[in-house]
Amino acid sequence: MKIGLLSSDADTVSLVSQLGYPHDCTHCTSLEELTSLSADGAQLLVLDLDDLLPQADELVELVRRLRPPLATGPAPAVLLLATPAHQDWLWALRQAGAQELLVKPLRRQELALRMDLLMRTAEPAEAQTRVIAAGGFLLDLARLRVTHPQRPELEASLTRKEAELALLFLQNLGRPLSRAFLQEKVWGAEPELPTRTIDTHVSRVRTKLGLQPGHGYRLATVYGYGYQLERLD
Structure with a gap:
């Protein structure tokens, strides 16, 4: 499974990479890189909203494109890492198709559980035996x-x-x-x-x-x- 992470916080990058092991976890440094990774078949996208405030509209549009209402193929799961400062546009992201959000600072066990559930949901049924x-x-x-x-x-x-x-x-x-x-x-x-x-x-x-x-x-x-x-x- 491919996991895409967009965050500039070193602790977040380390934690998500560890919890995503042994899957292929790619650290993206821009929204464009994340878009390219999703097009290449990433099944889980983890987005740190602190890095994306200047690109709020572009992110909402990206999530909407990733999860069209009548999609015929599998769509990547989207996990948002948010703070109360993001409250004004979290609803728009949820409406666009982001399934889950976690409030920062992150708790390891909670993040591990959310990632595991989302990865199982995103995997094809025949691959879930892993x-x-x-x-x-x-x-x-x-x-x-x-x-x-x-x-x-x-x-x-x-x-x-x-x-x-x-x-x-x-x-x-x-x-x-x-x-x-x-x-x-x-x-x-x-x-x-x-x-x-x-x-x-x-x-x-x-x-x-x-x-x-x-x-x-x-x-x-x-x-x-x-x-x-x-x-x-």
Whole structure:
């Protein structure tokens, strides 16, 4: 899935990019670039209205074009990031077809929920299983299930964080991943992340996926750095 984001706020860009993983999230710097991305098949557009006040009329027209009332094909979902200062033209945007809005400052869990729901709505029904093959495993990111074609006894349920962490390891076989990288990709900029949170989640992923030498994998600690998943011969 393609996600288009128009915002000049670094924290917003980082947060939306993290929550959109593993989808293709493109940071646009202008309304023209966002229009081009939508024409190229983006399914979700996230618009920070603080960047668009001088272009209010153009934005309303863009949203109206993206979501014509009698559209025969799929239209991108539109999520607005707004403040009370935008109240005068939010109604026009909603009338034009913007489905959702969030009031800034953004709360991570609320943004994650809205984005997930909009992405599921925008995806074609046949694509909503979102099964990704990586490292020999099959990860169903919609149902949060993991299986292995050569190990029929393995079928485990994962939490969202466990699924994101497992995917990072499986897509980076043989590469050491730092704790800072894992935290940024899975937990974002959460300032109060307990020290043992990453270790606990890694341990659960190791157990649920059976990432032990007996199954051909080794998920090991890289002292003073992070973790590395290896696939053994």
